[in-house]
Amino acid sequence: MKRILLLLANGFEAYEASVFTDVLGWNEYEGDGTTQLVTCGMHKQLKCAWGFTVIPEMQINNVDVSDFDALAIPGGFEEAGFYQDAYQEEFLSLIRQFDDAGKYIATICVGALPVGKSGILKGRKGTTYHLNGDLRQKQLASYGVDVVSQAIVVDGNIITSSSPSTALEVAFVLLERLTMAENCRYVKYLMGFQGE
Numbered sequence: 001m002k003r004i005l006l007l008l009a010n011g012f013e014a015y016e017a018s019v020f021t022d023v024l025g026w027n028e029y030e031g032d033g034t035t036q037l038v039t040c041g042m043h044k045q046l047k048c049a050w051g052f053t054v055i056p057e058m059q060i061n062n063v064d065v066s067d068f069d070a071l072a073i074p075g076g077f078e079e080a081g082f083y084q085d086a087y088q089e090e091f092l093s094l095i096r097q098f099d100d101a102g103k104y105i106a107t108i109c110v111g112a113l114p115v116g117k118s119g120i121l122k123g124r125k126g127t128t129y130h131l132n133g134d135l136r137q138k139q140l141a142s143y144g145v146d147v148v149s150q151a152i153v154v155d156g157n158i159i160t161s162s163s164p165s166t167a168l169e170v171a172f173v174l175l176e177r178l179t180m181a182e183n184c185r186y187v188k189y190l191m192g193f194q195g196e
Contacts, residue, residue: 002034002069002178005098008041008056009091009114011080014048016108016167020072023171023187031187032179038068042085049080060090070178071098072171075109075129075164086114096120105158106174108167110136112160116143126160127153168193 076082122144
């Protein structure tokens with residue numbers, strides 16, 4: 001069983017989190033059955049960017065990285081407090097531990113920024129939110145990241161993306177890396193994204 005930790009900060013975007021729960025959940029029930037997603041946060045309750053409350057299954061201080069095969073981080077909104085959690089040392093330390101273990105780290109949109117701030121993307125390729133005058137891409141570059149203007153950038157074990165529109169594809173890229181291309185195509189087919 002491949003276990004994926006969905007790391008949530010207050011102010012996360014629900015859509016960006018839901019693609020991981022759906023794609024990996026479809027795989028668990030209808031695909032090859034080898035993925036299990038576990039939600040995690042720094043608080044007992046989290047409020048997403050658009051206001052509803054989520055109760056994560058684990059607290060960040062209870063995570064044993066050896067129990068997981070991948071880390072998934074959705075982006076969020078500064079106005080909703082995303083960076084207050086995402087830039088905490090506990091959050092950044094967990095990212096470093098996953099990278100030190102060579103495990104996959106998949107991010108959507110500004111979910112790449114705490115990864116950049118953690119230091120693990122220094123000298124590597126990545127991307128993040130690309131609109132709004134490239135503000136967020138410049139911020140990612142300030143962490144020593146070689147920012148690439150592509151929708152999705154994969155550098156070794158790290159997957160980054162440029163906007164919420166890439167979210168589903170990031171989840172499928174992670175699924176393919178954790179299982180097989182054939183299985184990923186099958187799950188896409190079952191979800192109605194392409195012919196078999």
